[in-house]
Amino acid sequence: MGYDIERFVGYVNEGLLCCVCRDVLEDPLQAPCEHAFCSSCIHGWLVHHHNCPEDRQPLEGALLRPLFRYMRNDLSRLQIRCRNREQGCGMVCSLESVDRHERECEYGLVACTNAGCPIQVERRSLEAHVAACEFRSRECPHGCGYTMLTCEDSQHSCVAELRTELELLRSEMICKVEEVRHEMESRLDSQRRHMVQKESLLKSEVEELKGQLSRVMSDVRALLGAERLHRQELEQAELEKRELLELLKSLQREGRSHTPSPAPPPGSAPEGLRKTGGARGLTLDCIKRKSREVTVI
Known part of the structure; x- marks a missing residue:
């Protein structure tokens, strides 16, 4: 809606009147046909119509434009009375400054x-x-x-108010205590579940480590048994080696103690001597082989 024309002092050009409400333009807009309207009036009109309310030419909201500059200048120079004149305000000012005055008017409600x-x-x-x-x-x-x-004032009682305040404080304290308790219980439940899961995981790891330790101990015992057996075999072989070496030395000493006689022609040696020499050679060969076997072991 526009400004009531009765509030203005002096003549108001008809071109500055809204074509819808017939009051002086407020937040004016102009159609392509150059008819002017209050912003609220023309937008309300276009909700149900699609033409200019003055000449019925087609009109849409997108076609509306600001008022011509000279018309805006004429409009702003109009002299208008304060809307609080019925309360006693006698202020008359230009239209462009009336809003500022009315926001500060001492007679405004x-x-x-x-x-x-x-x-x-x-x-x-x-x-x-x-x-x-x-x-x-x-x-x-x-x-x-x-x-x-x-x-x-007449109904106020300090004791009653303090008692009411105390009850409110007690209720708030109880609510806060319950909130803290629920929060702590929730945290404890969460930590308890976490500890149970961690305990289960640790138990699984401990069982796995026990199994690994058991297998390692079995392997160690097997290795110790094999080493002990090997050591016994080495000791036995070393003993046999010493015995054979002693036997070899004794045979060599025995061989050196006898003076050798001239060798008889082939095929003419006595039978007993041939048997003795063959047995001794066989014994020496066996001892040497045995000694080599012991050394290899």
Whole structure:
């Protein structure tokens, strides 16, 4: 809606009137056919119509443009009375500055700043009203710290208010304790589950290590048994070697103690001598072979 034409001082050009509400333009827009409208009026019209309300030519919201500059200048220079003139304001100012004046006008109605108060008073009387308003809050004069409204003075009891405050504090404390308890129980349950899982994992690892240790001990015992057997075999072989060496030395000493006689022609040696020499040679060969076997072992 536009500005009421009755508020203006002097003549108002008809071209500055809205084609819909017939009041002076407010937030004006212009159609391609050069008819001007209040912004709210033309948008409300286009919800149900698709033409200009003045000449019925097709019109869409996207075709609307700002008012010509010269028309905006003429509009801003118009002299208008304050809307609070019925309350006593006699201010007359240009249209471009009327909004600023009305936001600060001492005769303008404003709501009381006390919560719950439904009264609107003139801005110039607001301070006095707030000081005397029955919804004005203040602290108890007896020192209980309760903030109360002026209308509650006769009904206020410090003991009752303190008891109510204490009950509220107790309820809040109980709620907080329950929240902390639930939170701690939840954390403990989580830690308990984690410890059980970790304990199970550690038990599995310990069992696996026990199995590995058992296998290693079995292998070690087998190796120790094999080493002991091998050592016994070496000791036995060393003993046999020493015995054979002693036997060999004794045979060599025995052989050196006998003076050899001239060798008889082949085929003419006595039978007994041939038997003795053959047996001794066989014995020496056996001893040497045995000695080599022992050395190899």
